[in-house]
Amino acid sequence: MEIPIQKKVLEANETQAQKNRKMFKEKNIFVLNVMSSPGSGKTETLYKTLKILMPKIKAGVIVGDICTRNDADRLEASGAQVVQINTDQFGGDCHLSADMIEKAARCFDLENLDLLIVENIGNLVCPAEFDIGESAKVVVLSVTEGEDKPLKYPLMFQVADAAILNKIDLLPYLDFNAKEAVDNMLKVHPTMPIFLLSAKTQEGFEPWIEWILDSVKR
């Protein structure tokens, strides 16, 4: 029973995702779906990124969490428009779906937006399966997780268009082999650009910011 029904849910999601994609394209908005485990530093990375990009780039953020609007409050300090989705009203869903994005997008002044960042639910599994109509997906891994995460959660790294290896300021205090982590990401997705950076110190931010600016301009 389970598999055909999952398929139906994914198909309905895909239909809405294509509608979202068409709408965002018409309005010339680059949509970035940012995914990771809980605690990888997505919010801090996005906050620092938006501080650099705004107001040159007109950016908005959709923040997904099961509960609380803590992340939305943090991101609003960057000056970006922020909309929080709490999935507890959808049964505590472990991912954002295309229909949630469609509803959240209505809260923005889309004519005045170049970049829409979606901070997905902290989960390295389920969000990888749900197209939300984004232009690109980014996965964030932090150096406090294991080097083998890309091999253990391959789908997330296969579908990502770029990866961030975050918290490199902590490398001196950890037994973490960053080269091995990067090699494992490339094993799963050989052509993926990977940005080693620290959201805390902003070390390594330049190539990441450049990648976003190039993507928005395209």
Next chain:
Amino acid sequence: MEIPIQKKVLEANETQAQKNRKMFKEKNIFVLNVMSSPGSGKTETLYKTLKILMPKIKAGVIVGDICTRNDADRLEASGAQVVQINTDQFGGDCHLSADMIEKAARCFDLENLDLLIVENIGNLVCPAEFDIGESAKVVVLSVTEGEDKPLKYPLMFQVADAAILNKIDLLPYLDFNAKEAVDNMLKVHPTMPIFLLSAKTQEGFEPWIEWILDSVKR
């Protein structure tokens, strides 16, 4: 459509979980379901725990991962019997279910087991919803994640019978307020025992080991 079907899946799981629970009880095996985000240090914590408990306690481990048997290989070095479940054969499932546990349990010599540890898939959301017939649930949070994780993923902390705050050896290098994290866990689950420890240095292991030994004896 989605909600009644999810309900059916959860009901079928619950029926199998009750069968598992009855079987484990008859054989006097304490079953511990260990859950967390990817990278919180579950495997290292369990490896060090088993090194202390074995061979006084006869222990087995079921390790859940989408892909690889890296964690199983690490845990086998403790001397425990280890069975790996890879959920990629079940469509990359983001949690272990009661029927997977029933199948994996058949691989053990159950008459010679006091303790069965289940290392669940790295995911702070979905595993909380799936009863596997365990005796107790433990959630592992690490100090490299945010203090507000218990508020953002409340179900996991509500259903847990105990919590570990791991990697306390890293506290000097982080802006992490351990008291705030503990307070947030207690906000969600006021009576939960919480063990602050480091799997790396084994600091704080004593109360955690005592808790397991008491639970196994009961």
